[in-house]
Each structure stands twice: as C-alpha cells, then as structure tokens.
Amino acid sequence: MSGGTSEYSIAADGSFTAPLELSYPYKRTVGPILSRFLTSLRDQRVEGTKGSDGRVHVPPAEFDPVTGEHLTEWVDVASTGTIVTWSWQPAPVEGNTLQHPFAWALISLDGADTNLLHAVDAGSADAIKTGMRVTARWAAEPSGSISDIVCFDLTSGSPT
Amino acid sequence: MREVAIIASAQADNTATTTSTPVEMLIPVIQQVLANASMTKTDIGFWCHGSCDYMTGQPFSFVSAVDALGAWPPIIESHVEADGAFALYEAWLKIQTGEIDTALVFGNGRSSSGDINRILTLQLDPYVVGPLWPDDRSIAAMQARACLESGVVTERAMAEVAQRNHRNALTNPKALRRGDHSIEALMAAQLVADPLRELDCPAHADGVTAVIIAAGDRARGLAARPAWIRGIDHRIESQNLGNRSMTTLPSAALAAHKAGVANDKIDVAELHAPYTHQELLLTSALGLSEATTINPSGGALCANPMMSAGLARFAEAATRIMNGTADRALGHASSGPWMQQNLVCVLEGE
C-alpha cells in the first residue's frame, strides 16, 4: 500500500482525508486450457476449443457451456476478424495497452463462434464501424498474456 | 412457503461524495428504519448486509458495519459482497427456514472513495479480460451500440428514458440528479463513451438503504398494509461477454417468469438499470406493458449508490404498495456487466 498519513488533508467538516493506493502483484496459475491459449498467443497464433455443439470458443472455454464436460478439441483460428460491436474510450486508463483514445470492441475472429474483447486502434470514433475488418497487432516482446495482442488494427476491406 | 412482507424502509439522501465513513453513513438509516417500523434492535432476528470491500478500499471493511448495529448481546448476521437486494433474498430464505421471523437488511457504500468505473473492472474475467482494464462504462456502451444497430433500441427511446427518469427524480428528495430536459437537448448532448451520453449513464452516488422484512402475522402487526413478497427469483448469465446475447436479457426474463410477474398487471416497476438502454432491454425482458409506471423514483439513472441501488428499488416499490398508490409492484436488482445477474421480486398489497 502507499499513500497515507504524510499526505493527508483536512476537509471542511474537519475530516482527515488521505490518498490510499491498494495494489496487489497477483500471479495466477492458468491451468492447461488457458496455458495452451496463452502459449499460442506468445507464438502469434490464436487457438480455440470446440464445444459439443461444434461452436469454437475464443478465448477457449475450459468446460462445455452446454454439457459441462472438459473440452479437449483445439481449433486454429485466424488473427483477423470482424467487429461486431464497439464503443469509444476517449480517456485511456492505467493498464490499457493503448494510451491515446481508442475503441473497445468485441471481435469475431475468422473461425471462431464467440467474440473476443479487445482494443482497436482506430484513430477516431469516426473511423470505426461495426462490420469492419481488423487484424491483430502483436507485441514485440510477448509475455504469454492477452496483451501479446497489443490491439487490433483496421484493415482495408469492406465491412461484412 | 411462509408469507414474507416488506414492512418498513429508509434511505439516506444520495450524495456525489461524503467525508463520512461507511459506518457513519449507516447509523442514521438503521435508526430511521427501526423508528419507521416502531421496532427496536432486539426485535430483529437477523441482520443481513450488502457491500463491496473493493469499493471501500479496505479488506474486510464490511465487518466494521457491525459497529453500526450495536452487536451486544451477540446478533445473528450475514453479509453478501453484493447489493443489499441480494442480502434481502438471503434474509427471505432464512425466514423460509423458520429460524427467524424478522430481518433488517441494508446495503451501503461510498462510490466516491475511488474510481468506481475502474473498480468494476475487477469483476471481469481476471485472466484474459480484466488485464486489459476495460471500464464499466465502455462495456455498457458496447452493449448499447449492439442494441442500437440491431434496432432493439433507438437513440430517441434512450433519450425518452433519460427524460422520464430525470423528471421523476424532481419529486424524489433522495435522488442525486434530476431535471427537465427536452428530447432534442438530450439527443444533442456530447457523447462521453460513444454511443452513450452523460445522462445515459448513472449518477454514481454514496448512499444507504435499509429495509425490514417480517413473516406472516408478525408483518400484519407491524404495518397497516405490508408489501407482500409474492414471488422472488434470481438468475445469472455467463460471465463471458463474448458468448452472451448483446440485445436480450434471458436471465431477467427467466427470473420474471419464475417470480410470476405475468400473473397479473404490474402497477409500478422499480428497475435497477444503470444505463438508459438497459432499462429498455429490461422492460422488454420482464414483459412490462405501457400500463406500468416505471421508476417513479428516477431509478438508478438518477441515483446509483453502488451496493444499495437495487435495495432502494425494492424500497421504492414497497413504499408505493404500503401507501396505497399501487396494488402490485415489481422490485428489481442487477449486478455484473451487461446486467449479468437479475433479481426480480413481485410485491402485492392485501
């Protein structure tokens, strides 16, 4: 924790106030399914798992959403896709992969049946539309995490 | 099933910020709801609390709420890391077990302690979503866009929701935001998270709500016209935003079905929909008709005290039963991104 008594101030009603920063350096074990997904991301590949109904889940589902069984069948999925919805973030926050205004989007990667939540470096809200094609921008120094995709970039190619 | 009714409620005035601690905020509301019911703390069989430690910024901060209750002699109490409305559901269940006949339920929180929009990111998948730090408003905005582009809602309909709630809030002294806005002004306002405008988004507030529920004849002895809980149900959807409907709320529809919403007309519905497009989705999912008055209090749009906004909806709905302005009302609480969880309660007067 940081902040605290040395940086206090006193409000109009006499209350002592002080900044407090809570931070936790979490390290999470990922299990076999996410391990394979993140290892593939580190190699600039995207993989998903196939469910009992044939749907391909990206990010991969560990357990079938319909039957609850362990999923074991893997499918290669493209790192290109289509925007299915988006919103504009005019003021990026700490932790975002981009630190200038960008779009959040749900992206349907080619070959996947579920959508991936990620950032799109569209430049402005006028430049992005649902249906546009995007391609992953890979991190120069991957760490085996979702941010090995830094963001998605718009590509030419008409909206689908 | 035992009959259970809401017999009293109390709310703090919602404020944008306060220097009071969460416990200090609680004390007058606890005392008020007991006074409203002409009860003392020894009349209460169970105390159930809803709050969120991440909002307070202190681990186990919820424990200190017990200081507001005067827990000597020892009391039976419980806590949910959720809105007080879910604590009410737990208390309702405990009454069903026959262990208690009365319960005081409360929800509280200082949204202003930190950046609530950022804190809500912590409720997302911690492996592949949370680490990107998408904030709550951006996520709601994505749902709004999908609804607009599919035609499920329109910009005008969202503006009408904002207009109606802000006008209703003019008569609610507890609301934080209120006003008489024209549709044109609302639709021309600046976008804060395209496609959302400021008044499409909730007025985050520091607040407290407390409600007392009682069983059977005990309730009849405590209130002239108790608000009887005739149906209550809680359903939850997948946490995976990439594998959920963006334009419907199946969990709300199912909870409404299980709670028996459609059995008769609903006079008043208080909906815990923090964003305007969500009120539209919810109205549709719950099967509410135009005959239902929605959010006469101004709803969560005009005052969203995290962890008590849902319970406040129950309190507002129950108040209208108890004061005779409604015979059948709906109280609703939600939680999670895109209204992932929905708790629906049908209230009736005798």
Next chain:
Amino acid sequence: MSDDVLRIRTPISIKYQYSAGPRVSSHLLGLMDGRFVGKRCPVCELVYMPPRNGTCAKCGALLGEDVEVGQRGTITTFCVVNVPFLGQTIKIPYVSATILLDGADMGMQHLIQEVDAADVRMGMRVEPVWRPREEWQPSLENVLHFRPTGEPDAPFESYAGHL
C-alpha cells in the same frame, strides 16, 4: 511442455481517497499533540480509544464527548512473536500487547520494548515512548512503543472486566 505459459502476472492497483470521517478528528488532532483522545458513548458510558468510526460497538450509538486517557496503561494480554515474516522490521522475539490506557474501557494494541519478552506479564504498567515531536502525523505511529513504567503491577480486579 516446460516452456508453456504456466502463470500470468495480473497486478491490480486502485487509487482511493480515504476519509476518516468527522467523528475521529479530535482523536487524530490529539495524536498530533501527543495526547490520547477517545470518546464516550452517551448510552452505555464506555470510553473508546481509539474511537473508531465514532460509534459504540456495543450499542450502536454515535459516540459523544471527547475524553483524554492515559498516558499510562496496563497490559491486559500480550503475545510474543517469534516467527519471522515478510516485511518484518522489528527484531524478534518481540511483544505485541493489548494495553488498557488509564480511563479507557477498550484496549488498544501496540508494541512493547525496553524489556525482555520473558518479563512481560498481564497487569504490567506501561507508558508510551513518542517519536520526536517534529515527526508527528495524525497516526498512532507517533508512538514508537510502550515500555514498563516500573510501577507495581495493576491488581487483576482492575482489568479483569476487560479480558
């Protein structure tokens, strides 16, 4: 495969503005002046130091008048810490004690130093050792530790009700 990703770092950090609330201001101002200021419950008359949240934990009432307590107090219970842990700054073994300051009805926790751990006992009379005045903050950390006063131990009856 040994090269596979097995874990990820997902640090979180959130900034807050903490408020102690108006009811503990006199307590914090007291600490900045080298005094222990608590508050009395108007209903059950218990004196709390510190007056956390300004509420009475027993009856739920808002605490009322300010009451200065101490400086000295009595150890009601204590423990000897022998186990090293991450972030430890004090040399082990050390003693953490509950101290009932003279005039208070609730014990407060602090460190006992300037005495062998083996000689610490219930009923021991202690007094605070304050940091230099120029270092004082609105915090109980203004007190470095408590040390024995050398007085005879307090009789058991004087603190038996506070165990």
